[in-house]
Amino acid sequence: MNRSTNEVNGDQIIADKITEAAAQGNRMVAVIGADHLNGIAKKLPEEIALEKRTPADGMYSWQHATEIATPAFTAVSVLFVLYLMILDLF
Missing domain, CATH: 1.20.5 (Single alpha-helices involved in coiled-coils or other helix-helix interfaces)
Structure with missing residues (x-):
């Protein structure tokens, strides 16, 4: 099932929460599943430095x-x- 780019989906909601939390402090850790990783990474602003780690x-x-x-x-x-x-x- 393909979702349109205009609707708000789970990846966008998680990316917004990460952006809000990052604005409050210098560092933050978000543990997310592999299925959401690429979608969330695309929706995060450029100024957020992303470090991906495997388990x-x-x-x-x-x-x-x-x-x-x-x-x-x-x-x-x-x-x-x-x-x-x-x-x-x-």
Whole structure:
């Protein structure tokens, strides 16, 4: 779906918020998704210096795996103990 250039879309709203925040101080950080990056960058004024950085950890990194595996292991362990307790009652 292509949007017309005249209508206000999400990228324009985010670019306006970044511009307002940058006017209040010297530096600011905006974390945005990759799908919005190019659209927002086009709508920012020239005087705003843009620095693009990629995520430090990828989606399939060891850090990401441990952040997901630890709570999952805890939840499975608790459910297993509850299951054993229910079996013991009957």
